[in-house]
Amino acid sequence: xxxxxxxxxxxxxxxxxxxxxxxxxxxxxxxxxxxxxxxxxxxxxxxxxxxxxxxxxxxxxxxxxxxxxxxxxxxxxxxxxxxxxxxxxxxxxxxxxxxxxxxxxxxxxxxxxxxxxxxxxxxxxxxxxxxxxxxxxxxxxxxxxxxxxxxxxxxxxxxxxxxxxxxxxxxxxxxxxxxxxxxxxxxxxxxxxxxxxxxxxxxxxxxxxxxxxxxxxxxxxxxxxxxxxxxxxxxxxxxxxxxxxxxxxxxxxxxxxxxxxxxxxxxxxxxxxxxxxxxxxxxxxxxxxxxxxxxxxxxxxxxxxxxxxxxxxxxxxxxxxxxxxxxxxxxxxxxxxxxxxxxxxxxxxxxxxxxxxx
Numbered sequence: 523x524x525x526x527x528x529x530x531x532x533x534x535x536x537x538x539x540x541x542x543x544x545x546x547x548x549x550x551x552x553x554x555x556x557x558x559x560x561x562x563x564x565x566x567x568x569x570x571x572x573x574x575x576x577x578x579x580x581x582x583x584x585x586x587x588x589x590x591x592x593x594x595x596x597x598x599x600x601x602x603x604x605x606x607x608x609x610x611x612x613x614x615x616x617x618x619x620x621x622x623x624x625x626x627x628x629x630x631x632x633x634x635x636x637x638x639x640x641x642x643x644x645x646x647x648x649x650x651x652x653x654x655x656x657x658x659x660x661x662x663x664x665x666x667x668x669x670x671x672x673x674x675x676x677x678x679x680x681x682x683x684x685x686x687x688x689x690x691x692x693x694x695x696x697x698x699x700x701x702x703x704x705x706x707x708x709x710x711x712x713x714x715x716x717x718x719x720x721x722x723x724x725x726x727x728x729x730x731x732x733x734x735x736x737x738x739x740x741x742x743x744x745x746x747x748x749x750x751x752x753x754x755x756x757x758x759x760x761x762x763x764x765x766x767x768x769x770x771x772x773x774x775x776x777x778x779x780x781x782x783x784x785x786x787x788x789x790x791x792x793x794x795x796x797x798x799x800x801x802x803x804x805x806x807x808x809x810x811x812x813x814x815x816x817x818x819x820x821x822x823x824x825x826x827x828x829x830x831x832x833x834x835x836x837x838x839x840x841x842x843x844x845x846x847x848x849x850x851x852x853x854x855x856x857x858x859x860x861x862x863x864x865x866x867x868x869x870x871x872x873x874x875x876x877x878x879x880x
Contacts, residue, residue: 525879527834528592529852530573531844532561532872537575539593540864544836544877546854549863556587556596560614562669563829566876567620573876574641576615576627584615586627586641592878602644603627603635605651617829619671622678628668632659632685634697647697650683655702655719662687662722662741663787669828670726674733682736682751687722690738690751703751708742725769725828729776737779737807739769739828744781746807757807762794768831773839777806780833780841780857782826792823800843802857816860817851824849829872836877844870 529540529549536554556564561577575587575596585600603612610631617628618641625637627644634647659666667686674680679696682703689704707721722741729735734750737757743764745754758764763783772778780802785794793799798817801810818824825846834840841857844850848867853860 523879525877527836527840528566528876528878529832529842529850530564530566530872530874530876531850531867531870532564532575532577532829533848533868533870534560535868537561537564537587537593538867540850546836546840546852551864551867552593554868555589555593556598559585559587561587561871562614562616563618563872563874565618565620565872565874567625568876569620571876571878572620572640574618574620574625576618578614584612584629586615586618586625586637586644588641599642600644601642602637602646603629605631605633605646613665614667616667616669617671619673621671621673621681626671626673626681628671628683630661630665630667632661632666632668632688634668634671634683636697649693649698650691650700653691653700653702655688658719659685659688660720670723672726672728672736675728676733680733682726682728684723684726684738686724687720687741689719689721690723690726690736692751703747704754705752706754706756707738707740707745708756710742724767727769727771727779729771729779730774732776735776735806737769737771739766739781741765741787744769744807755807757803760810761801762812765791766826767828768826768843770831770833770841773833773835775804778802778804779807780831782831782843784825790823791825793825796821796823798822798824798851800841800853800857800860813853813857813860815858816853827871829874830870832873832875834875834877840875842873842875844873846870 536558538553573589670684672682850864
Protein backbone atom coordinates (compact mmCIF):
# COMPACT_ATOMS: atom_id res chain seq x y z
CA UNK A 523 0.00 0.00 0.00
CA UNK A 524 1.27 3.42 -0.94
CA UNK A 525 2.00 5.83 1.85
CA UNK A 526 0.17 9.15 2.02
CA UNK A 527 2.21 12.30 1.57
CA UNK A 528 0.66 15.47 2.95
CA UNK A 529 1.79 18.99 2.10
CA UNK A 530 0.78 21.23 4.98
CA UNK A 531 0.18 24.85 4.01
CA UNK A 532 -0.27 27.77 6.38
CA UNK A 533 -1.88 30.68 4.55
CA UNK A 534 -3.35 34.11 5.09
CA UNK A 535 -6.82 32.54 5.14
CA UNK A 536 -6.40 29.34 7.12
CA UNK A 537 -4.68 26.02 6.64
CA UNK A 538 -4.76 23.87 3.53
CA UNK A 539 -3.55 20.31 2.95
CA UNK A 540 -2.46 18.91 -0.40
CA UNK A 541 -3.21 15.20 0.01
CA UNK A 542 -1.18 12.86 -2.17
CA UNK A 543 0.90 9.71 -2.03
CA UNK A 544 4.52 8.72 -2.52
CA UNK A 545 4.19 8.74 -6.32
CA UNK A 546 3.70 12.53 -6.06
CA UNK A 547 1.64 12.55 -9.29
CA UNK A 548 -1.76 13.77 -8.06
CA UNK A 549 -2.87 16.01 -5.20
CA UNK A 550 -6.24 16.74 -3.61
CA UNK A 551 -6.73 20.10 -1.93
CA UNK A 552 -8.38 20.19 1.51
CA UNK A 553 -9.28 23.43 3.24
CA UNK A 554 -9.59 26.08 4.40
CA UNK A 555 -8.90 24.68 7.87
CA UNK A 556 -8.46 26.18 11.36
CA UNK A 557 -11.54 28.38 11.01
CA UNK A 558 -9.85 30.45 8.32
CA UNK A 559 -7.47 32.08 10.82
CA UNK A 560 -4.30 33.57 9.32
CA UNK A 561 -1.62 30.96 9.99
CA UNK A 562 2.10 31.62 9.98
CA UNK A 563 3.00 27.95 10.38
CA UNK A 564 1.23 24.61 9.87
CA UNK A 565 3.41 21.62 10.76
CA UNK A 566 3.37 18.05 12.10
CA UNK A 567 4.97 15.88 14.74
CA UNK A 568 6.64 13.26 12.50
CA UNK A 569 6.42 10.61 15.23
CA UNK A 570 2.78 10.91 16.31
CA UNK A 571 1.36 12.46 13.13
CA UNK A 572 -0.30 15.21 15.17
CA UNK A 573 -0.77 18.43 13.22
CA UNK A 574 -0.14 21.83 14.80
CA UNK A 575 -0.79 25.32 13.49
CA UNK A 576 0.15 28.72 14.88
CA UNK A 577 -1.25 32.11 14.05
CA UNK A 578 -3.80 34.60 15.23
CA UNK A 579 -7.34 35.82 14.79
CA UNK A 580 -7.83 39.55 14.32
CA UNK A 581 -10.70 39.29 16.82
CA UNK A 582 -9.54 36.65 19.32
CA UNK A 583 -5.75 36.97 19.30
CA UNK A 584 -2.99 34.32 18.98
CA UNK A 585 -3.48 30.59 19.46
CA UNK A 586 -2.14 27.16 18.55
CA UNK A 587 -4.38 24.64 16.78
CA UNK A 588 -4.05 20.85 17.05
CA UNK A 589 -5.47 18.00 14.98
CA UNK A 590 -5.18 14.33 15.93
CA UNK A 591 -6.89 13.06 12.75
CA UNK A 592 -4.76 14.54 9.95
CA UNK A 593 -6.79 17.72 9.70
CA UNK A 594 -10.36 16.41 9.83
CA UNK A 595 -11.05 18.14 13.17
CA UNK A 596 -9.20 20.76 15.20
CA UNK A 597 -8.99 22.19 18.68
CA UNK A 598 -7.10 25.29 19.76
CA UNK A 599 -5.77 26.94 22.88
CA UNK A 600 -4.04 30.14 23.91
CA UNK A 601 -3.81 29.36 27.63
CA UNK A 602 -0.46 30.65 28.87
CA UNK A 603 0.47 32.42 25.61
CA UNK A 604 0.93 35.74 27.35
CA UNK A 605 3.59 37.97 28.83
CA UNK A 606 1.25 38.83 31.68
CA UNK A 607 -0.71 41.96 32.45
CA UNK A 608 2.45 44.05 32.79
CA UNK A 609 4.17 42.69 29.68
CA UNK A 610 3.77 43.48 26.00
CA UNK A 611 0.65 42.26 24.23
CA UNK A 612 1.26 39.15 22.16
CA UNK A 613 0.48 39.64 18.49
CA UNK A 614 0.83 36.23 16.84
CA UNK A 615 2.44 32.79 16.87
CA UNK A 616 5.14 32.48 14.21
CA UNK A 617 6.54 28.97 14.54
CA UNK A 618 5.53 25.64 16.10
CA UNK A 619 8.23 22.99 16.58
CA UNK A 620 7.79 19.59 18.29
CA UNK A 621 10.89 18.57 20.29
CA UNK A 622 10.59 15.13 21.84
CA UNK A 623 7.62 15.17 24.21
CA UNK A 624 7.54 18.96 24.26
CA UNK A 625 6.18 21.55 21.88
CA UNK A 626 7.73 24.99 21.37
CA UNK A 627 6.19 28.16 19.98
CA UNK A 628 8.00 31.25 18.74
CA UNK A 629 5.93 34.43 18.96
CA UNK A 630 5.78 38.16 18.29
CA UNK A 631 6.90 40.16 20.28
CA UNK A 632 9.88 37.85 20.22
CA UNK A 633 9.81 35.11 22.81
CA UNK A 634 9.76 31.36 23.24
CA UNK A 635 7.02 29.30 24.89
CA UNK A 636 6.93 25.61 25.81
CA UNK A 637 4.03 23.18 26.17
CA UNK A 638 4.25 19.77 27.84
CA UNK A 639 0.63 18.83 27.14
CA UNK A 640 0.48 18.99 23.33
CA UNK A 641 -0.46 22.64 23.14
CA UNK A 642 -3.18 22.74 25.78
CA UNK A 643 -1.19 25.07 28.05
CA UNK A 644 2.00 27.07 27.62
CA UNK A 645 4.88 28.28 29.78
CA UNK A 646 7.13 31.22 28.98
CA UNK A 647 10.83 30.37 28.52
CA UNK A 648 11.87 33.46 30.42
CA UNK A 649 15.64 33.03 30.08
CA UNK A 650 15.52 34.26 26.48
CA UNK A 651 13.21 37.21 27.06
CA UNK A 652 15.32 38.27 30.05
CA UNK A 653 18.56 38.33 28.08
CA UNK A 654 20.56 41.52 28.84
CA UNK A 655 20.33 42.65 25.20
CA UNK A 656 16.50 42.59 25.26
CA UNK A 657 16.05 46.38 25.63
CA UNK A 658 17.87 46.87 22.30
CA UNK A 659 15.77 44.40 20.29
CA UNK A 660 13.95 45.92 17.32
CA UNK A 661 11.66 44.30 14.80
CA UNK A 662 12.05 43.97 11.07
CA UNK A 663 9.48 44.60 8.36
CA UNK A 664 7.48 41.56 9.52
CA UNK A 665 7.64 42.47 13.19
CA UNK A 666 9.75 41.43 16.17
CA UNK A 667 9.27 37.73 15.54
CA UNK A 668 10.94 34.56 16.76
CA UNK A 669 10.50 32.52 13.59
CA UNK A 670 13.09 29.70 13.62
CA UNK A 671 13.41 27.03 16.32
CA UNK A 672 16.23 24.54 15.73
CA UNK A 673 16.60 21.76 18.32
CA UNK A 674 19.70 19.61 18.66
CA UNK A 675 18.83 16.10 17.40
CA UNK A 676 20.23 14.21 20.41
CA UNK A 677 20.82 16.70 23.25
CA UNK A 678 17.54 18.16 24.58
CA UNK A 679 19.44 20.88 26.45
CA UNK A 680 20.69 22.48 23.22
CA UNK A 681 18.63 24.66 20.91
CA UNK A 682 19.02 27.59 18.54
CA UNK A 683 16.45 30.25 17.72
CA UNK A 684 16.44 33.14 15.26
CA UNK A 685 14.72 36.47 15.70
CA UNK A 686 14.09 39.23 13.19
CA UNK A 687 15.72 41.70 13.44
CA UNK A 688 17.85 40.57 16.39
CA UNK A 689 19.89 37.54 15.34
CA UNK A 690 20.62 33.98 16.39
CA UNK A 691 20.69 32.80 20.02
CA UNK A 692 21.70 29.43 21.47
CA UNK A 693 21.09 27.65 24.75
CA UNK A 694 23.02 24.67 26.10
CA UNK A 695 21.19 24.29 29.41
CA UNK A 696 17.59 23.77 28.37
CA UNK A 697 16.68 27.43 28.02
CA UNK A 698 17.87 28.95 31.29
CA UNK A 699 20.73 30.89 29.66
CA UNK A 700 21.08 32.09 26.07
CA UNK A 701 24.06 33.36 24.09
CA UNK A 702 23.99 35.55 20.95
CA UNK A 703 25.76 33.81 18.08
CA UNK A 704 26.11 36.28 15.25
CA UNK A 705 29.84 36.79 14.73
CA UNK A 706 30.54 37.33 11.04
CA UNK A 707 26.94 38.12 10.05
CA UNK A 708 26.42 41.57 8.53
CA UNK A 709 23.79 44.14 9.39
CA UNK A 710 24.33 46.55 6.52
CA UNK A 711 21.53 48.82 7.71
CA UNK A 712 23.25 49.62 11.06
CA UNK A 713 26.15 52.01 11.78
CA UNK A 714 28.14 49.01 13.07
CA UNK A 715 27.69 46.34 10.39
CA UNK A 716 28.86 43.55 12.74
CA UNK A 717 27.00 44.07 16.03
CA UNK A 718 26.56 41.51 18.80
CA UNK A 719 22.83 41.55 18.07
CA UNK A 720 20.74 43.40 15.51
CA UNK A 721 21.12 41.09 12.50
CA UNK A 722 17.96 40.34 10.54
CA UNK A 723 17.98 36.55 10.22
CA UNK A 724 15.29 35.37 7.82
CA UNK A 725 15.64 31.60 8.27
CA UNK A 726 17.89 29.28 10.29
CA UNK A 727 18.32 25.55 9.55
CA UNK A 728 20.60 22.68 10.60
CA UNK A 729 22.61 20.41 8.31
CA UNK A 730 21.62 16.72 8.55
CA UNK A 731 24.12 14.60 10.46
CA UNK A 732 26.22 17.62 11.51
CA UNK A 733 24.44 19.34 14.39
CA UNK A 734 27.08 22.05 14.68
CA UNK A 735 26.67 23.05 11.03
CA UNK A 736 24.00 25.67 10.53
CA UNK A 737 22.88 27.61 7.49
CA UNK A 738 21.01 30.88 7.47
CA UNK A 739 19.32 33.09 4.92
CA UNK A 740 19.56 36.70 6.00
CA UNK A 741 18.42 40.17 5.05
CA UNK A 742 22.09 40.80 4.24
CA UNK A 743 23.45 37.61 2.70
CA UNK A 744 23.62 33.84 3.08
CA UNK A 745 25.82 32.17 5.69
CA UNK A 746 27.18 28.89 7.07
CA UNK A 747 28.52 28.07 10.52
CA UNK A 748 30.53 24.97 11.37
CA UNK A 749 30.84 25.68 15.09
CA UNK A 750 27.22 25.79 16.28
CA UNK A 751 26.75 29.40 15.28
CA UNK A 752 29.68 30.88 17.18
CA UNK A 753 31.18 32.14 13.93
CA UNK A 754 29.70 32.49 10.44
CA UNK A 755 31.13 32.73 6.94
CA UNK A 756 29.43 34.30 3.96
CA UNK A 757 28.42 31.86 1.21
CA UNK A 758 26.47 34.31 -0.95
CA UNK A 759 29.01 34.42 -3.83
CA UNK A 760 27.34 33.01 -6.92
CA UNK A 761 23.79 33.94 -5.87
CA UNK A 762 21.94 36.66 -7.80
CA UNK A 763 21.26 38.76 -4.70
CA UNK A 764 22.07 39.09 -1.02
CA UNK A 765 18.38 39.00 -0.01
CA UNK A 766 15.99 36.09 0.43
CA UNK A 767 13.82 34.31 2.96
CA UNK A 768 13.55 30.49 2.78
CA UNK A 769 16.27 27.88 3.17
CA UNK A 770 16.10 24.09 3.46
CA UNK A 771 18.71 21.36 3.57
CA UNK A 772 19.03 17.99 1.88
CA UNK A 773 17.49 15.23 4.04
CA UNK A 774 20.82 13.36 4.25
CA UNK A 775 23.68 15.41 2.75
CA UNK A 776 25.04 18.19 4.99
CA UNK A 777 26.74 19.90 2.05
CA UNK A 778 23.51 20.44 0.08
CA UNK A 779 21.10 23.28 0.76
CA UNK A 780 18.48 25.22 -1.22
CA UNK A 781 17.32 28.83 -1.15
CA UNK A 782 15.21 31.27 -3.17
CA UNK A 783 16.94 34.64 -3.62
CA UNK A 784 14.72 37.66 -4.20
CA UNK A 785 15.70 40.84 -5.97
CA UNK A 786 16.16 42.98 -2.85
CA UNK A 787 14.49 44.43 0.20
CA UNK A 788 13.51 47.71 -1.48
CA UNK A 789 12.84 46.56 -5.05
CA UNK A 790 9.65 44.54 -4.78
CA UNK A 791 10.96 41.37 -3.12
CA UNK A 792 10.34 39.03 -6.05
CA UNK A 793 12.45 36.56 -8.02
CA UNK A 794 15.11 38.43 -10.03
CA UNK A 795 14.05 39.48 -13.54
CA UNK A 796 10.67 37.78 -13.08
CA UNK A 797 12.27 34.39 -13.77
CA UNK A 798 11.54 31.73 -11.15
CA UNK A 799 14.41 29.67 -9.77
CA UNK A 800 15.50 27.68 -6.77
CA UNK A 801 19.23 27.80 -6.09
CA UNK A 802 21.19 24.79 -4.82
CA UNK A 803 24.63 24.34 -3.34
CA UNK A 804 26.14 20.85 -3.21
CA UNK A 805 29.44 21.94 -1.66
CA UNK A 806 28.37 23.77 1.51
CA UNK A 807 28.05 27.12 -0.24
CA UNK A 808 31.25 27.22 -2.28
CA UNK A 809 29.21 27.28 -5.51
CA UNK A 810 25.53 27.59 -6.45
CA UNK A 811 23.40 26.28 -9.32
CA UNK A 812 20.03 27.64 -10.43
CA UNK A 813 17.26 25.08 -10.89
CA UNK A 814 14.66 26.34 -13.38
CA UNK A 815 13.32 23.46 -15.49
CA UNK A 816 9.52 23.66 -15.43
CA UNK A 817 9.37 26.95 -13.53
CA UNK A 818 7.98 30.07 -15.26
CA UNK A 819 10.70 32.13 -16.88
CA UNK A 820 8.72 35.19 -17.90
CA UNK A 821 6.61 37.62 -15.87
CA UNK A 822 6.97 35.48 -12.73
CA UNK A 823 7.08 38.17 -10.07
CA UNK A 824 6.84 35.63 -7.27
CA UNK A 825 7.81 35.94 -3.63
CA UNK A 826 8.52 33.04 -1.27
CA UNK A 827 8.39 33.63 2.49
CA UNK A 828 10.68 32.20 5.18
CA UNK A 829 8.65 29.07 6.09
CA UNK A 830 7.26 28.42 2.63
CA UNK A 831 9.76 25.79 1.46
CA UNK A 832 10.14 22.15 2.49
CA UNK A 833 11.51 18.74 1.49
CA UNK A 834 10.17 15.23 1.94
CA UNK A 835 12.20 12.14 2.84
CA UNK A 836 11.43 9.91 -0.12
CA UNK A 837 14.11 8.65 -2.51
CA UNK A 838 14.68 10.68 -4.60
CA UNK A 839 13.47 13.34 -2.22
CA UNK A 840 10.94 15.96 -3.21
CA UNK A 841 11.18 19.70 -2.69
CA UNK A 842 8.27 22.15 -2.56
CA UNK A 843 7.65 25.87 -2.28
CA UNK A 844 4.59 28.07 -2.00
CA UNK A 845 4.33 31.66 -3.17
CA UNK A 846 2.89 34.84 -1.78
CA UNK A 847 0.45 34.76 -4.71
CA UNK A 848 -0.97 31.32 -3.94
CA UNK A 849 0.89 28.84 -6.19
CA UNK A 850 2.58 25.64 -5.04
CA UNK A 851 5.48 24.24 -7.08
CA UNK A 852 6.88 20.74 -6.58
CA UNK A 853 9.86 18.71 -7.70
CA UNK A 854 9.90 14.93 -7.30
CA UNK A 855 13.53 14.64 -8.46
CA UNK A 856 15.46 16.77 -5.96
CA UNK A 857 14.92 20.03 -7.83
CA UNK A 858 15.93 18.98 -11.32
CA UNK A 859 12.44 19.52 -12.77
CA UNK A 860 9.38 21.33 -11.43
CA UNK A 861 5.64 21.58 -11.95
CA UNK A 862 2.84 23.65 -10.49
CA UNK A 863 0.55 21.48 -8.36
CA UNK A 864 -1.84 24.06 -6.89
CA UNK A 865 -3.02 27.56 -7.80
CA UNK A 866 -5.42 30.26 -6.60
CA UNK A 867 -4.75 29.63 -2.93
CA UNK A 868 -4.41 32.51 -0.45
CA UNK A 869 -0.90 33.90 0.12
CA UNK A 870 1.18 30.99 1.42
CA UNK A 871 3.11 31.56 4.63
CA UNK A 872 4.46 28.05 5.29
CA UNK A 873 4.98 24.64 3.68
CA UNK A 874 5.77 21.43 5.55
CA UNK A 875 5.54 17.72 4.67
CA UNK A 876 4.26 14.64 6.50
CA UNK A 877 4.65 11.04 5.27
CA UNK A 878 1.90 8.83 6.68
CA UNK A 879 2.05 5.01 6.86
CA UNK A 880 4.74 2.38 7.28
